[in-house]
Amino acid sequence: MNPHKLDEKLLVCGQITPEDIDQAASAGVRLIINNRPDGEEPGQPLSADLKAKADALSIAYRYIPISGGNFDDASVMAFGDALASADGPTLAFCRTGTRATTLWALSQAGSRPTAAILSAANAAGYDLSQLRGRIETASTSSPDGPAADRPAARYDVVIVGGGAGGIATATSILKRDPKLSVAIIEPRTEHYYQPGWTMVGAGVFEPKSTCHSMASVMPKGVTWLREAAQSFQPEQNQVTTANGSVIGYRALVVAPGNMLDWDAIDGLAATLGQNGVTSNYRYDTAPYTWELVRNLREGVALFTQPPMPIKCAGAPQKAMYLSCDNWLERGVLNNIDVAFHNAGGVLFGVKDYVPALMGYVERYGIDLNFESTLIAVDGAAKTATFREKTGEVTRAFDMMHVTPPQIAPRFVADSLLADKAGYVEVDQVTMQHVRYPNIFGLGDGGSTPNAKTAAAARKQAPIVAVNLLAILKGGEPVAGYDGYGSCPLTVEKGKIVLAEFGYGGKLMPSFPKWLIDGTQPARLSWLLKSEALPWIYWNGMLKGHEWLVKPQPIERVRQAA
Ligand SMILES: Cc1cc2nc3c(=O)[nH]c(=O)nc-3n(C[C@H](O)[C@H](O)[C@H](O)COP(=O)(O)OP(=O)(O)OC[C@H]3O[C@@H](n4cnc5c(N)ncnc54)[C@H](O)[C@@H]3O)c2cc1C
Incomplete structure (x- = not known):
């Protein structure tokens, strides 16, 4: 097996054997697409045998055979849908890889420039220049409108930003409904625990302890689109990325943080x-x-x-x-x-x-x-x-x-989602966008007037998850956010004034006063910051454990305000 990469998510190659599937599994492949009809030549492995092997390794398998050079629209659409549903890298094959590459190229029509599609195929060793006309026609004749605006992929949920808020929201959503297709658009390959940088600046933490690979924090079942979001088309339920891909969604979560100017x-x-x-x-x-x-x-x-x-x-x-x-x-x-x-x-x-x-x-x-x-x-x-x-x-x-x-990210500020200051304009209790009900915003990039902290994002993420799922089921938001945020003020090495407060500066201590009085410097608060919170971040918040942040019903939050 000698696979060629067509894009970040797809490899293509010639005929594979059951043994090749072991190799694909070790390389992290999550979906195999077979585009070769059974029985084209003697000794060709049967699709059923390949599927059995893939099943045994928990790899999804799709059989979309193409014969006689007939790349019908149904097959192209089936190929595109299969790619969109994959929860990781995909391997597509036929006899030489040409049919798989052709299906990919046709499925990408309208979501990438034709030249980019042909050049990617060419770089992988497949000359599809004779397809140019068909790709261009497909790009301009879609019943959905101009094909250039049609999504390359569509997910139940798209999350912009794989930081504290984005990852926590993804895990909270999938914990409640693992069947949903969820994609995170995030260009960085590292994920930072930024609250740890105060401790790095004081020689308490090693810098490396505040940085994990983005791959290691991506929740299982999420499709990671490793690129930057560039614009939003909320009327079409689409996000366009910096390299021109159009990503469709049923619900969108915007969590790109804020921008250091x-x-x-x-x-x-x-x-x-x-x-x-x-x-x-x-x-x-x-x-x-x-x-x-x-x-x-x-x-x-x-x-x-x-x-x-x-x-x-x-x-x-x-x-x-x-x-x-x-x-x-x-x-x-x-x-x-x-x-x-x-x-x-x-x-x-x-x-x-x-x-x-x-x-x-x-x-x-x-x-x-x-x-x-x-x-x-x-x-x-x-x-x-x-x-x-x-x-x-x-x-x-x-x-x-x-x-x-610090300012709102420019691509948000320039979009229909922004408030006057440029942040994602959401309701401060439901976290739902004030104009687009299937869009939510949280974290530093949101408009809610709370302290912009990871502690706030930790509390907001499960609320966004619950309300977004309600919207997907045709309902209304049910959970409310009280503005909680926390700022552990390191007043000396070994002591912290643990500020915890919500909207309007209302004090919201997590612990009884006899244990920690947040208005006074305390050793226990230092232990919380130096020992407990980093662990809670990596192993709790990013993994969908909602310790101390169970979503509360809207009415209870409003009554307590
Ligand atoms: C020095 C320092 C000390 C801090 N101390 C504390 C503390 O003690 N306690 C506390 O709770 N909080 C603290 N914070 C704040 C905390 O780190 C942030 O509030 C938190 O990380 C916000 O989460 P977020 O998901 O909104 O943004 P981030 O965690 O910043 O994540 C945003 C993500 O969006 C991605 N992104 C940006 N643009 C795009 C795009 N165009 N397309 C796709 N993705 C994009 C970024 O690459 C990033 O991964 C501190 C921060 C700093 C810098």
Whole structure:
């Protein structure tokens, strides 16, 4: 067997034997399509025998035989549907692979440019140039409208974004209905536990512990489309990807996170990761924070916070407190001027946590500057410029931790799904889109006015799952979100002020006050952040275990509000 790759999901080859199916299984193939009629030549393995072998290895099998060069529309459609239903890579074969490739090419008509289809076939060793006319006709004569807009694949559920919210939602959906076809559109090959980057910046976690391969977190049964979504066509129930594929859905979940706008600050992108300029907001620069902190003995250390909304609004301060704690422990804090430059007007948005934080501001001697927004960095000169009420102020620094301005992803902001700020406009209780009932949004990319945290996404995912399934069955949303989010403020190494709150700043502690009083620094909260939460993230949240986040009925949530 010598398979050729036609795209990320499909391999084609000539006649296979039952033994080849073992090899296909080891390569992760989940569906085999046989396009060769039985009995074309003596000794040819029977389709029934190949199917029996595939069944034994739990690989799906489809027999779509083509004879006499008759590529009828029903076979083309059957081939396309089979591909769409596969929960992983597909292997299609005939005598030489040409019939399988031809069916693929015809099934892709309209969802990719004709030239791209022919070139992929050519690269795999199949010259289909004589098909150009038929592919082009199919691309323009569909009864569904222009074929260029017809989906290459259609799923019950499409999820845009394989981050914290996207993966958790997929597992919560499949846990409730494993028969649904679910696809996740996600271009990255790594999945990050971003809350761990604060700990990386303080030398507590190894960077690697915060990164797993995307493949390892993709839920079983999900089709991973490894590309970026580029636009939404909600009227047609379609998403178009950056390489032009059109993906159809019955229900859509939009969870692409938010966008770090490094370029909004003049000079920042060019100097980040060097010249003493760092950020815990990136996997590759969080270790540099720790390098700077542990080597600093004297000078000026600046910590910045941009305008809201940002993900984990406490993270700019967390970096500052943990750095100060290290300098205090090493006896150098008195030689370092520490300043916090916050574009906002308060230390933390929920006032109950401010007294404990102010205690640490005083302990570390931090100079607080409110309504002071970073607008430019000169890495070589080691200066930072801030816009303040009285005008622009430029300060020299030895180290600076920057939290970048954050905006809605552009492809969402430019779409029909966006609210005025560019985020996916959903109802803050049901997470359902306000204009398109079969679309849901969650996580940092959603419009709900909660703290943008993984803790919030953890609570939202099961709610989205339950409400989406209700919609697919023709019903209405049943579960409600109360705005819960959590921000474990690492005020010193070993202690945390555990902020947990919902809409309107209502305190929502997960634990009784005698165990953890979230408004006070606590050792147990540190253990939660350093030991329990990463484990819960990887093994609970991403695997569909809904510990402490069972969806509540809408009425109960509204009554409690
Ligand atoms: C330094 C730091 C500290 C934090 N601390 C905490 C904390 O202590 N507690 C807490 O709960 N939270 C914390 N957070 C916040 C938390 O990580 C986020 O709120 C959470 O990851 C949001 O999940 P999400 O799924 O919305 O977005 P993400 O997890 O960011 O995932 C978005 C995914 O969408 C993908 N995507 C983007 N564009 C496209 C596209 N065009 N097509 C397809 N896919 C796309 C991305 O590749 C990504 O995989 C912290 C974050 C940072 C950076």
